[in-house]
Amino acid sequence: DGGITQSPKYLFRKEGQNVTLSCEQNLNHDAMYWYRQDPGQGLRLIYYSQIVNDFQKGDIAEGYSVSREKKESFPLTVTSAQKNPTAFYLCASSIEMFDGTGDGYTFGSGTRLTVV
Amino acid sequence: DAKTTQPPSMDCAEGRAANLPCNHSTISGNEYVYWYRQIHSQGPQYIIHGLKNNETNEMASLIITEDRKSSTLILPHATLRDTAVYYCIVRGRGTSYGKLTFGQGTILTVHP
Numbered sequence: 001d002g003g004i005t006q007s008p009k010y011l012f013r014k015e016g017q018n019v020t021l022s023c024e025q026n027l028n029h030d031a032m033y034w035y036r037q038d039p040g041q042g043l044r045l046i047y048y049s050q051i052v053n054d055f056q057k058g059d060i061a062e063g064y065s066v067s068r069e070k071k072e073s074f075p076l077t078v079t080s081a082q083k084n085p086t087a088f089y090l091c092a093s094s095i096e097m098f099d100g101t102g103d104g105y106t107f108g109s110g111t112r113l114t115v116v
Numbered sequence: 117d118a119k120t121t122q123p124p125s126m127d128c129a130e131g132r133a134a135n136l137p138c139n140h141s142t143i144s145g146n147e148y149v150y151w152y153r154q155i156h157s158q159g160p161q162y163i164i165h166g167l168k169n170n171e172t173n174e175m176a177s178l179i180i181t182e183d184r185k186s187s188t189l190i191l192p193h194a195t196l197r198d199t200a201v202y203y204c205i206v207r208g209r210g211t212s213y214g215k216l217t218f219g220q221g222t223i224l225t226v227h228p
Contacts, residue, residue, distance in 0.1 A: 004159075035218075042203075043160075043218040090159050092216075105216060107159030 003027065006091050006108035013078070013085070013115050021076045021111045023091035029106070030096040032074035036060060037088040037110075046089075049074055050096060078113065086115045120204045125223040128198075134191040136222050138204030141185040147208045149180060151189045152218070153200040160203060160218065163189065194226045 004025045013019045025032065031050045035043040045058030049068040063082025068074050074093075078085045091108040121139040128134040140149060148167050152160040164171055164178045166187070171178045177190040191198055203221040 040220070042220045088157065092159070105162070107161070109159050110157065112157065 004091055004093055004106055004108035006089075006111050009109065009111060011111055011113045013113065015115055016080045018077055018079050019113065021078070021089055021091075021113070023074045023076065023108060024072055025074075025091075025093040025106075025108075026072060027093055027106060028071075029093035030071070031094045032068065033092040033094070034058075034064070034066065034074070034076045035090040035092065037090060043090060046076065085113055088112050120206055120219065122202070122204050122219070122222045124220065125225070128191075128194045128224060128226050130196060130226055130228050131193055134194040134198065134224055134226065136189040136191075136202050136204075136224060137186065138189070139186045140204070140206050143184050143206055144208065147206045149178065149184075149187050150205045150207055151176070151178065152203045152205065153198075154203065154221070155197075155200045163202075191224075194224075196226050196228070198224065199226045200224060 007022045011019060033048040034046040036046055037043050044060050046060055046064050047055055047058050047066040049055035052068055052071050055066050055068050063079055065077045065079060066074060089111045092105060094105040119142060126136060148165050150165040151163040153163055154160040164173055164176050166178045166180055168180055168184055178187060180187045201221040201223050203218050205216055
């Protein structure tokens with residue numbers, strides 16, 4: 001079955017360390033996204049990529065970095081510069097152009113990062 | 117994309133219909149109404165979408181008013197597992213997906 005896999009589901013990090021969250025999709029989607037969600041809040045866009053080897057900053061990119069070397073993969077690194085990294089991180093992928101169908105945007109199951 | 121407004125929370129008794137409203141008064145002619153839901157600690161899940169006609173699938177029904185300025189998501193027989201945050205989003209056909217804007221949505225609590 002096609003889908004998005006995020007790993008790990010739970011991650012603990014010591015303050016001052018970088019950590020990389022994995023996101024892999026086999027939906028042949030062109031675009032991929034990283035969102036952050038804090039308790040009781042909506043989703044905020046960190047980075048997105050519409051094509052391999054290219055990506056753009058979202059609304060809250062500071063303290064994060066990404067790469068898109070393969071169409072299937074869009075890893076997110078939470079750096080020590082991110083002042084408040086404890087959050088729920090969601091990866092998504094989509095077809096490039098919205099065509100009015102229902103299945104063009106798919107989310108992973110998320111990674112909960114806790115800084116200790 | 118048009119902005120949407122939803123009530124912050126709603127309650128529903130198990131087995132009864134849950135009717136979740138959404139206002140999108142600035143919607144334009146080519147914009148679809150989408151509904152997603154997010155169960156605690158999971159990614160949002162697509163439920164249903166529509167343009168101007170009412171829609172029904174195995175999960176829910178979507179009623180869009182004739183002027184398209186508001187819509188209602190109906191879960192006909194709510195179960196405890198329907199407790200989640202429900203997001204209403206508007207998106208125009210032919211636009212690059214880019215980011216989808218998920219506001220705070222409606223927290224639906226289904227109680228026994």
